[in-house]
Amino acid sequence: MSRTIRIGTRASKLALAQTGTIAAALEQAGATVEIVEVSTPGDRSSAPIAQIGVGVFTSALREALAAKTIDVAVHSYKDLPTAPEPGLVIAAVPPRADPRDALVARDGLTLGELPPGSRIGTGSPRRMAQLRALGLGFEVVAIRGNIDTRMRKVTDGEFDAVVLAKAGLDRIGRADAITETIDPIQMLPAPAQGALAVECRVDDFDVEHLLRSTVDDETTRLAVTAERALLATLEVGCSAPVGALADVVEDLDTAGAVIERISLRGTAAAGFDGDPGESVEMLRASGVAEKDQAEKLGREVAAELLDLGAGVLSGPDAR
Ligand SMILES: NCc1[nH]cc(CCC(=O)O)c1CC(=O)O
Numbered sequence: 171m172s173r174t175i176r177i178g179t180r181a182s183k184l185a186l187a188q189t190g191t192i193a194a195a196l197e198q199a200g201a202t203v204e205i206v207e208v209s210t211p212g213d214r215s216s217a218p219i220a221q222i223g224v225g226v227f228t229s230a231l232r233e234a235l236a237a238k239t240i241d242v243a244v245h246s247y248k249d250l251p252t253a254p255e256p257g258l259v260i261a262a263v264p265p266r267a268d269p270r271d272a273l274v275a276r277d278g279l280t281l282g283e284l285p286p287g288s289r290i291g292t293g294s295p296r297r298m299a300q301l302r303a304l305g306l307g308f309e310v311v312a313i314r315g316n317i318d319t320r321m322r323k324v325t326d327g328e329f330d331a332v333v334l335a336k337a338g339l340d341r342i343g344r345a346d347a348i349t350e351t352i353d354p355i356q357m358l359p360a361p362a363q364g365a366l367a368v369e370c371r372v373d374d375f376d377v378e379h380l381l382r383s384t385v386d387d388e389t390t391r392l393a394v395t396a397e398r399a400l401l402a403t404l405e406v407g408c409s410a411p412v413g414a415l416a417d418v419v420e421d422l423d424t425a426g427a428v429i430e431r432i433s434l435r436g437t438a439a440a441g442f443d444g445d446p447g448e449s450v451e452m453l454r455a456s457g458v459a460e461k462d463q464a465e466k467l468g469r470e471v472a473a474e475l476l477d478l479g480a481g482v483l484s485g486p487d488a489r
Contacts, residue, residue: 171201171376171377171380173202173376174202174203174204175196175201175202175203175204175242175377175380176203176204176206176239176240176241176242177192177193177196177203177204177205177206177240177241177242177243177244178206178207178208178231178234178235178240178242178243178244179205179206179207179208179231179243179244180207180208180209180231181207181208181209182316183316183317183318183342184316184317184338184341184342185244185246186205186207187341187342188244188246188341188366189205190205191264192242192244192264192366192368192385193205195264195384195385196380196381196384196385198384199380199383199384201380206234206239206240208230208231208234208240209230225250225251227245227246227249228245228249228250228251231243231245231369232255232258232369235258235369235370235371236257236258238371241371241377242368242369242370242377242381243258243368243369243370244366244367244368244369245366245367245368245369246365247263247362247363247365247366247394247398248360248361248362248363248365250362252398252401252402253402255369257371257372258369258370258371258372259369259370259371259372259378260367260368260369261368261369261370261378261381261382261386262368262381262382262384262385262386263365263366263367263368263386263387263390263391263394264365264366264368264385264386264387264390265387265389265390266337266365266387266390266393266394267336267337267340267341267364268336268337268340268351268364269336269337269354269359269363269364269365269415270336270351270352270353270354270357270359270363271297271333271334271335271336271351271352271357271363272333272334272335272336272339272348272350272351272352273331273332273348273349273350273351273352274321274324274332274333274334274339274347274348274349275324275330275331275349275350276324276327276330276331278349279330279349280350281304281306281350281352281356282306284306284308284330286307286308287307287308287309288309288330288331289308289311289328289329289330289331290308290310290311290329290330290331290332290333291311291312291313291320291323291324291329291331291332291333292310292311292312292313292332292333293312293313293314294333294360295411295439296360296411296412296413297333297357298310298312298411299411299439299450299452300356300357300358300411300413300437300452301333301357302449302450303439303450303451303452311329313329313332317334317338317339317344318342318344320332320334321334321344321347331349333352335359335360335363335364336348336351336364337363337364354415354435357413358413358414358415358435358436358437359414359415360412360413360414361394361397361398361400361401361412361413361414362394362397362398365390365394368381368385389418392416392418392432392461392464393415393416393417393418393432393464394416395464395465395468396414396416396432396459396465396467396468397414397415397416397434398468399465399466399467399468399469399472400412400414400434400436400468400469400471400472400475401414401468401472402468402472403468403472403473403476404472404475404480411438411439411450412436412437412438412439412480413436413437413438414437415435416432416433416434416435416464416467416468417432417433418430418431418432418433418461419431419432419433419458421458430461431458431459431460432458432459432460432463432464432467433456433457433458434456434457434458434459434467434468434471435454435455435471436454436455436456436471436472436474437452437453437454437455437475438452438453438475438480439451439452439453439480440452440453440478440479440480453475453479453480454475455471455472455474455475455478456471457470457471457474
């Protein structure tokens, strides 16, 4: 392709790192690329995400794509609203980074070693609810800001620990600060955490084909499909207290042959309205399905969560 492909990105260190890997893969495939920084309201405001709303980091990139000032948008998949965007297509889902959450605590401490009363900072209702549900007596405090700002609150002594996505820390080269990679049994990540969504215009066939053939990963796409179908079914938006993690696993078919299946675990808070003093119960459900049933699996595990009582999710911070 002879045209220069303009790749839009947020200007944060994390977004630039993510976009850099996609740009490098496209250049490797012989394309000419240009990186265009797009400022988003999510970068300019320091209000809680739950207040400014879903899509705050991604809508400016989508507008630039629709207006043809860029040709490709690279998003953190978990920041994208679940509703499809007319005129745009997620052409590729690159191989996923580590989906787990990570603890960055003072003095090298783990969750089990932090004493009751420890102040743990997170801006995410999902992490907040799961931290409280551990029953370890933590004081969970809302914070915002980029990854560096959050980590500084631990160095400064304002917090005993913060919880962040391991993928983000890895991408900006700060994995050294992690004191515990949190087991998904204790805390399920956000649906699609650690994955990227690479989007283009639906009628830009050359770019769509290039993205699909160079940076798409089928296993990641299946996992993310199941996780996001679960989230969409719970219909509560991307900062909801909902965790989900899918894995493609080896299994045996009825004749005893090895086949791949998709397994999904999900969790949602029962009746958590974001009040930091409230006690929280996390509901859990899981399932396994054929690989071509990822979407259905997501809906089924969500339905099970709804049956268990996840339907009462509706407080001011619950979206
Ligand atoms: N909510 C912001 C956000 N969006 C994507 C990541 C990290 C990378 C990822 O999950 O893909 C982060 C930071 C975090 O949650 O710590």
